[in-house]
Amino acid sequence: MENTELVIFDLDGTLLDTIGDLAVACNACLALRGLPQHTYEDYCHFVGNGIMRLVERALPEPLRTPENVALVRADFVKYYTAHIDCHTRPYDGIPELLRELARRGVRLAVASNKFQAGTEKLVERFFPSIPFAPVLGQRPDVPLKPDPAVVREILATTGVGPGRTLYVGDSGIDMLTASAAGVRSAGVTWGFRAREELVGAGACHLVDRAEELLDLL
Numbered sequence: 482m483e484n485t486e487l488v489i490f491d492l493d494g495t496l497l498d499t500i501g502d503l504a505v506a507c508n509a510c511l512a513l514r515g516l517p518q519h520t521y522e523d524y525c526h527f528v529g530n531g532i533m534r535l536v537e538r539a540l541p542e543p544l545r546t547p548e549n550v551a552l553v554r555a556d557f558v559k560y561y562t563a564h565i566d567c568h569t570r571p572y573d574g575i576p577e578l579l580r581e582l583a584r585r586g587v588r589l590a591v592a593s594n595k596f597q598a599g600t601e602k603l604v605e606r607f608f609p610s611i612p613f614a615p616v617l618g619q620r621p622d623v624p625l626k627p628d629p630a631v632v633r634e635i636l637a638t639t640g641v642g643p644g645r646t647l648y649v650g651d652s653g654i655d656m657l658t659a660s661a662a663g664v665r666s667a668g669v670t671w672g673f674r675a676r677e678e679l680v681g682a683g684a685c686h687l688v689d690r691a692e693e694l695l696d697l698l
Contacts, residue, residue: 494672501568574691653682
């Protein structure tokens with residue numbers, strides 16, 4: 482097996498089931514404007530590329546102007562930040578997995594396309610005792626995944642090389658990010674996207690239960 486010193490986790494759909502709060506927040510912003518709302522299943526396909534793209538996808542196509550998207554995004558961030566943990570929960574086995582990885586001395590980090598403040602708030606809320614370093618979300622002037630910039634930043638911060646790093650995520654975007662950064666990827670099948678998407682995006686490994694990740698170290 483590989484000698485893995487660092488595991489980088491995606492957040493939404495990987496560590497946390499956040500889709501309920503994302504859906505409620507986005508639908509609330511649409512309802513304010515008298516616009517059609519969307520289902521849980523719709524939001525599973527809308528998420529993954531940051532809040533701007535989530536809002537854009539949720540708006541009716543004729544209204545997807547930069548001005549409208551920016552206005553709804555601002556409302557979304559305000560509402561979502563205030564209600565960020567109403568329905569969100571860790572996936573089965575995730576807290577135990579993280580504690581075991583930390584016990585083994587594996588370095589841990591988060592790389593998310595969620596805005597930075599939201600990413601930090603959720604990690605602090607649900608994993609306060611886990612020594613993630615660093616926790617990185619969407620920030621100005623840093624390209625979103627699948628651009629590998631965030632993974633490369635984590636590698637530089639931790640001093641761990643790509644050959645000793647495992648990236649864990651639930652979407653094709655995550656698998657492409659790992660490939661672009663030159664790190665191994667593990668696609669989790671409990672998240673928002675289909676197994677076929679992970680395979681098609683070149684996942685090095687597929688895992689069905691959190692504890693299976695320990696076999697990839």
